[in-house]
Amino acid sequence: MRIFDPHIHMTSRTTDDYQRMAEAGVRAVVEPAFWLGQPRTNPGSFTDYFDSIIGWEPFRASQFGIRHHATIALNPKEANDPRCRPVLDLLPRYLAKDGVVAVGEIGYDSMTPAEDEVFAAQLALALDHDLPALVHTPHRDKARGTLRSLDVVKESGIDPGRVALDHLNEVTVEPARDAGVWMGFSIYPDTKMSPDRMVEILRKYGTERVLVNSAADWGRSDPLLTLRTGEAMLAGGFSADDVDQVLWRNPVAFYAQSGRLDLSDAAGTEATFAGNSILRGGS
């Protein structure tokens, strides 16, 4: 099983995680810029973080044979802090980088006027830089937040096929599907979505335009839940090709729209780390 995790915060994970991910078949990841547990208070704190996810983190990933790309944005929660807002002016520098494959995570946290403004401004940046957009849906008031996010996306003029709406669930999947955006699901140990629930959603809505991620970060999360979802799909009667579509071809297709996705050496059937096969997790 080859796995592309389209949403994972590797700066919060250890090298043990990289090792386990490589052994499980994870060959590529995208790390979206987001908030850390501790709120930031100035733009410099963001730029050091951006530097890390386009510099140090890809280097760390490469030591385990994993290809690492990033998405860059001012996240919705910190968009509400006027001390952080000036980072918007620095974003174009980062959106020009080879390793940046989308604008994100953008969207809503508490649906404030400040979030409205920053969300719209960053969709405009996605259009300017010819990049797809990764949209986070809020954890509280999610159904309303999802509908409002889809309105903002529509209003921006960006092609819905270049937008992924993330952290969806049984309640929010339909409006996302109807709007023509990519549907992202974050598989978590107890909260957002589980492997078995994901299989049910795939049964009901099919495998097209679906992205499955671990969204693993500094909270209770598990970078191997992508693999577990693939296993649950196989156990639930999906074919190996269906699994490959959801866990590899779909995220590749979504981020390849940036024109910057570089998977040379990562997409083949053989991958090695330190001379050992990293495909011990299966075919």
Add this chain to the structure above:
Amino acid sequence: MTTLDDLRAALGGDEKVTEDLQRAADDPGAVAALFPAAGRRYGRGPLTDGWTADEAARALLLAFLPPEQVADVYRYGDTAEKLAVLKALPLLPIGDAGVPLLEDALRTNDTRLVAAALGPYSDRLGQEAWRQAVLKCVFMGVPLKSVHRLTERADDQLGAMLRAFALERHAAGRDMPPDALALLDQLKEA
């Protein structure tokens, strides 16, 4: 050593590069957008004498900028951009203004940046910082062949540092890299 003129000549056939360089000559502000896109615009293939097309174009773009803006390009660069700045430093008319960039690269744990900081421009690095940098290479497993003028600059103090490191490695039952042992041999003979 390769010069900016050599790089310009090697890139001469590429119309896109020629056009972009003219744009940067007319307005150095254009470098901010062209520099990060170099790999996508000009390709990353080998060009001449150890330079790739994007590295060469980046060196030529930097030549339009005053030193403080070269530092800015480095500051906001991804790893490939930082490597290109470090590689271009000895070709640029900026005197010692690039030394803080070497110091920045040497503080990282990225073996590529550490190796790139020890090219020809490292002649401008003070001896103390240079010794630490060489020792860091041995520690990180960066091949010492990346170090410019290694055998000329290596001195007794570096020898003492390497010997102490070799003792620690020995005590831990670990080997020293062969190139570090060869350097120690050379210092013993001198």
